Amino acid sequence: MGSDVMGSDALLNPGLPVRVFAWIMLAFLMAPVLIIIPVSFSSAQYLSFPPPGFSLQWYERFLGNKDWLAAIWVSIQVATLSAVLTVIIATLAAIPLVRSDFSRKTLIYGLLLAPMIVPVIITAIALYFIFARIGMGGTVIAIAIGHTIVVMPIAVVVLSATLQGVDSRLENAAMSLGASRFQAFRRVTLPLIAPGIISAGLFAFLTSFDELVIPLFLGGPNAQTLAVRIWNSVMLEIEPTIAAVSTFLIALTVLIMVAANLLKKARRWA
């Protein structure tokens, strides 16, 4: 992203104090990660740093336990469903917000962004009552809908910005060449906003994988996400399995980010 950002020499070659500060900040951000990964491979029976020896016992305990695996599976279902819902709704919302002019535009934009300022716990409690009333409490769908609401503001902002970057004359050109409105969207707009859709989708997926409050309220015995499982586990005792789970989450995030970047680089036309 930053490759085409031009800056002055002073910005490109900062002085020593700035460099030191930057490294301290980076270390501060990375420290937990750098500690948790070695701990997850520890041969000790309790949380200790540095680990006395290498062992995969905690991964065995994590991946060999059907409760943990079930939680991962629920999280994957919830995150996927939430990402798909988010992307579809946010794209459909961004099109009129960017492309047309209507009188209630500001109001609707505000409503779409509202979940950002409402505390998640309020959303969770509200949804809990609604889903309980219609008998959908404790389902994967309920959690996915909750997560969709939570990530919607960011997704709408990302997709609106992406769509803004696509010249609307391209859609006009497509129509002048014989494409219907839908064909123009399908063949021109959609491929051009694909990077935004992928970013928003990945963001929704990862947010959902991490988020605790919504599944805590809307989940149940049959829909326990990984985050809830971790929460329940640390409530009882803190042992290195948690480090293994965390390492798994970090690896998943890094993997998805790298994949998204490779995908972006594979495009020759951009």
Added chain:
Amino acid sequence: MSHIKDVTGGTPIVLESLWKTYANFVAVSGIDLSVGAGRFCTVLGPSGSGKTTTLMMIAGFVAPTRGRILVSGRDIAALPPQKRNLGVVFQNYALFPHLTVFDNVAFPLIMRRVPQAEIAQRVERMLETVELAGLGGRYPRELSGGQQQRVALARALVFEPRVLLMDEPLGALDKKLRSSLQIELKALQRRLDVTVIYVTHDQEEALTMADQIVVMQGGRIEQNGTPEDLYDRPATAFVAGFMGDTNLVRGVVMAADKDGTLRIDHPTGRRIIARASGFQAGDHVAASLRPECLSIESPDGPEEPENAWDGRIAAVTYLGDAIRYHVAVGENRPTLAETLVVKAARRGTEHRRFSEGDAVRVRWSRSDARVLPPTRADARILPPMQAGGH
């Protein structure tokens, strides 16, 4: 189907009292225009004159407030853009960045469900026509501006539309490339026999390519005619000023003889004697004096003869084939309104005869001054249906 089109060629376009009004703004106020089959019509005007709005109404991206758009005698005003079958070349080309040159040009054929094999053939032939053979695999960003322009043209012509609409298609190119593309474009239009409506603000471009020029100003048509009509016989001072360089000397008609001789007084107290019909004493007019029609000489003799203004050279510009003198004719400091521009052709190796500060006399003959009403757009009216609201 396709061979019928080959025979038919271009088709006539007629605009009938076409209006576009917004809440508090009239973009196009009731224009009538007829463009013959296979003609190259340039719509010329400054920004905000309504020329692009008019083009976008023909293309179908702007809905007319009222009026008819007839292509081959059929009103297309209510059709969506994709049903109009018109080729459109946009400003900045609007090429699809994610598609190769080949796929860009194939796009309209794919939309028309043309068989795969025929698509390949027609795209290749079209790319040859615009001299881009072999570049089908490139992406638009890998092409130069001129090449991108050709791709846009190929894409707009490959489905053999009988009308091609162009919105300042050469605006982003440098001058040299622009003039070579102008000649190519004109030749291609002749060869493919397509009716072209070409919007530009560049009068030189209009003169180079057009069979017919329409000058727009303030949402109205100022004049519609051949390039010669517009340059030699402008209908208004606006057209005269827009088509090439001219001195517009504004004044008031003091006397109009029966034989058409007018006496026009300039605010500086100087006088123009000219011939024109349709004016009477008291009219505000502008006399158009083309720089190349004025002659410059030393102010000999005690008294100024008819149509000779004395002044002082304010600036001299060497043009290569000619010399341009700015002559201040005002009493006070030289303002633009009181400066006459004279373009004197160089004869042989003769060098500039006058230099800055010299006292000179500028002369012209009665027939070189064209007397014009200021502009048509000065009298703007609202469409009948909305007249009460404003």
